[in-house]
Amino acid sequence: MASSRIAVIGGDGIGPEVIDQAIRVAGAALQHDRAAIDWQRLPWGSAYYRQTGQMMPADGWDFLRKHDAILLGAIGSPEVPDHVTLHGLLLPMRRKFDQYVNLRPAYLFEGVQSPLRDKAPGSIDMLVYRENTEGEYAPVGGRHYEGTPHEIAVQTAIFTRRGCRRIMQAAFEAARKRRRKVTSITKSNAQVFGMVLWDEVFKEVAREFPDIQSSSLLIDAAAMDFVRKPEAFDVVVASNLFGDILTDLSAIVTGSMGLAASGNINPERLFPSMFEPVHGSAPDIAGKGIANPLAAILSAGMLLDHLELAKSAAALRNAVAKVLRSGKPRTPDLGGSDTTIAVTDAVLAAL
Numbered sequence: 001m002a003s004s005r006i007a008v009i010g011g012d013g014i015g016p017e018v019i020d021q022a023i024r025v026a027g028a029a030l031q032h033d034r035a036a037i038d039w040q041r042l043p044w045g046s047a048y049y050r051q052t053g054q055m056m057p058a059d060g061w062d063f064l065r066k067h068d069a070i071l072l073g074a075i076g077s078p079e080v081p082d083h084v085t086l087h088g089l090l091l092p093m094r095r096k097f098d099q100y101v102n103l104r105p106a107y108l109f110e111g112v113q114s115p116l117r118d119k120a121p122g123s124i125d126m127l128v129y130r131e132n133t134e135g136e137y138a139p140v141g142g143r144h145y146e147g148t149p150h151e152i153a154v155q156t157a158i159f160t161r162r163g164c165r166r167i168m169q170a171a172f173e174a175a176r177k178r179r180r181k182v183t184s185i186t187k188s189n190a191q192v193f194g195m196v197l198w199d200e201v202f203k204e205v206a207r208e209f210p211d212i213q214s215s216s217l218l219i220d221a222a223a224m225d226f227v228r229k230p231e232a233f234d235v236v237v238a239s240n241l242f243g244d245i246l247t248d249l250s251a252i253v254t255g256s257m258g259l260a261a262s263g264n265i266n267p268e269r270l271f272p273s274m275f276e277p278v279h280g281s282a283p284d285i286a287g288k289g290i291a292n293p294l295a296a297i298l299s300a301g302m303l304l305d306h307l308e309l310a311k312s313a314a315a316l317r318n319a320v321a322k323v324l325r326s327g328k329p330r331t332p333d334l335g336g337s338d339t340t341i342a343v344t345d346a347v348l349a350a351l
Helices: 015-033 046-052 060-065 082-096 161-175 194-207 219-228 240-253 294-306 310-326 340-350
Strands: 002-011 035-042 069-074 101-107 125-131 135-144 152-158 181-186 213-218 235-238 261-265 273-277
Touching (some): 046 082, 101 240, 125 240, 181 240, 194 213, 213 219, 294 310, 310 340
Parallel strands (some): 125 235
Antiparallel strands (some): 101 125, 261 273
């Protein structure tokens, strides 16, 4: 029986609650590939920071590197500044492990009501490829004259030809397995250096994929069209900031952040990839047992796909789709009053 070693960081807020349920479902789905997973649970996150002054131990990166992949619940706590939690674990992980593909699917499941009127099940089906290691989130800049009326903050976006090219190539390759359409998100009319390079590289890569329909869209127009006509999008490729914002929008138009899964992927498999629900730590509902576990479960499905356990991943997704199609049980984010565990139990029964 094949076995994989997966690091599990439950993290903060509802993170541990939903990750526990994702592991239950993934474990049950593994029978379809006659596979096994060794789940290595790690107590890192904001509670660890409050105890030790750091988000993870000094040898944490070396420890994570020994795993096949990472499953992360959520990072973020009202008791710790966001820039500490984000730059202490999540963003460094993406860069240290060269997880340059942030992959976020958005699909309108049957049985889920979109806030947009008259959207049929399956009509919204997009895959966003967000550049994950540079762009607007590069830690380049600084502050000067702090605390004085003359204070200056400089935040520099970094765009490299290599960085643009590899995320775009990944998007075009994915489009060949879908509806053969790629939309690039830009703002080169205002950002005349980084975004102009982005546009130039996109045109170069598009020429290498003549079988794929390609187009560019300004970020403001894209934000409108994600609401006005989301069914027009197939594969979308965007910079770190633009992709981050647009994928929250794509999650909402498909019904709930509680359904939004994601992967932070190193396609070359030189380092472990990381999979996480998009919804964050949701401290307002932590401990109440009502968080939607489906985003974490679907993220675990993406992890199974990454491990090349295709039968298990498909079985997991089909089980989630069956529960959503039936209309119950439902957590509050989807208009119901059921618990995290009740929804998970229904998915397990569907499996």
